[in-house]
Amino acid sequence: MTQFRDPDLIDRAYIGASAYHAIKRYFAHAEGLPAGYDFEARYRAYLGEALEAPNRKTFSLATMRFFASLRNGHTSFWDEELAQQTGPMPFRIRRVEDQWTVVRSKLAELNPGDVVTTVDGKPVDQWLEAVREHIGQSSLAALDWMTWLRPFLLPQRFAIGTDDGRQVAIDLTEPPIESERGLPLATEVETIYRPDGVAVIRIPGFDDPKYEEAAVGAIRGVENAAAVLLDLRDNNGGSSPGNLLSAIMTNPYRGTLVSSPMTIANSDASNSFHGDVPALPTMMRRSGPEMTLPFPDAWKGKMALLINGGSASACEDFALRFKDGNRGLVLGEPSFGSTGQPYFVRFPEFGMSFSVSTKREYFPDGRQFEGIGVMPDVSIPLMRNELRNSTDTQLELAAETVLSQ
Structure with missing residues (x-):
């Protein structure tokens, strides 16, 4: 177990001030906060808790609560020492x-x-x-x-x-x-060839380039499959897998509409003169959606995705583009509903860090994505009976569905 130094009073003030600066400058989700949310009041209350906390754990928990009040899945505080004090959940x-x-x-x-x-x-x-x-x-x-x-x-x-x-x-x-x-999680990219001709490619994440590389290799190795089902359940993302999209997309497809904070000193100065500086960024730069054309050598057979609530972030970026390009059906359960490139601040000597989401993304047509996610074309919810019987009914129904496309 790695030993980290506990932050003293000055360190805590520095961490809190760094959080204040990053959120004020980069946080892209002010529009998603509940009516009446007062960032300045919430921060002042947090700072009192943080400076008066009797120990490291109490400080970290107070900081987690402060970040959690912003209600965004890509904006959070982490304390590695706390995580190391307990083993994995059994x-x-x-x-x-x-x-x-x-x-x-x-x-x-x-x-x-x-x-x-x-x-x-x-x-x-x-x-x-x-x-x-x-x-x-x-x-x-x-x-x-x-x-x-x-x-x-x-x-x-x-x-x-x-x-x-x-x-x-x-x-x-x-x-x-x-x-x-129970139903096992994929730890590596694996291809399962079913008797019905469906090749199931399980992809555990996109947080390591090896997963995308292995998935592209798997796609190139299934020329004779009747259909391909990409199993993305519990894939919590990483980096958007552009190479995998290039390997499978057969129609043009759009990405997200992106909104990201802008800071212009002259504008801020003018607002401050009139006393109406917003507590959180409201001047946003909008871009997209970008259109991507398919590659001529993309795999052209039947294909579908299987997702669930753990399909998050870059995995959702992938599913959204798959769906926009009408590549096949999206099956299973709604995805997690949070993406957005985080701005990271790390404090290595304390084993602490935080992230602030710098992008609020929308579907290509402008509909809200954050808090909603990618909805399946065909709902296949997880059921208790399949857990009790150790049968992956979700996968079976998804395989039947992709063959019937």
Whole structure:
């Protein structure tokens, strides 16, 4: 475990001032804030908390709450030391059929498909209130997706009550000894050739160039497939995969309409003279949508995408362009609903960093994207029965659908 220095009072003030400057200059999502949100008042309240915090953890949690108040998935604060103090989460819980449901588990007492009804004797949503105030997202669905992914926000020990009356003791300090059960996550790009002729290419992310390179190679190796299904579930993005788009797109397609803050000293000075300087950027530069023409050697067979709420950021950029170019059907569940190139500020000696989203993106026709995401052409929601039976019904239905195009 890497040892970091705790920020002293001056360091905390510097981190807070750096956050204030970056948000005031670069934050692109003022229009998405709730009516009446007062950034200056919120910052002053945060600064009091941050400077009076009795320890590192309290300071970091206060800073997370401040960033979370901006309600944007690409604007957040991170403390690596807090993350290292707890191991990985031994289970994955997300909303399925509108109930908090175990999707994967390394604990013998928790099974995929179990519904969580209480935690420490309280209704789940009530117990989670203190957790969720540290996680800033543009929509309730995105907030739900992220809620159980940060173990350092949870108590080290708590008890989960399930819908069949069991009480399961959770100890996050104890490493699980069971292998993970439930629908597995892809860790590398893999191609699965099904008996029905569908080639399923699973792509875990776009945060490492090797994934896009492997995906392009996989596309070039499926000449005889009846159809290709790109499985992008839980692909949380990275860098927009332009080479992969070039390998598959057969029609012209548009990108997003982008809005990004502009800072013009003369304009700001004029506003300050009249006393009406906005708290957050409102002068925006708009660009796009750009049109991209297809490459003549792109793969031309049947194709579809399978996405879910964990398909985020650059993965959504990819799905949006795929859909705009009418390349095939988008199947599954709505995507995460947040993208935007972040401005990063890092404090290596403390193991801390933050990001501020510098772009607010819209669909090519100007419709809102942030907080909504890419909607599937055919809805295939995850169901509890497939979790209980360890059957990937989403994938089966998606394969049937792509063949019928």
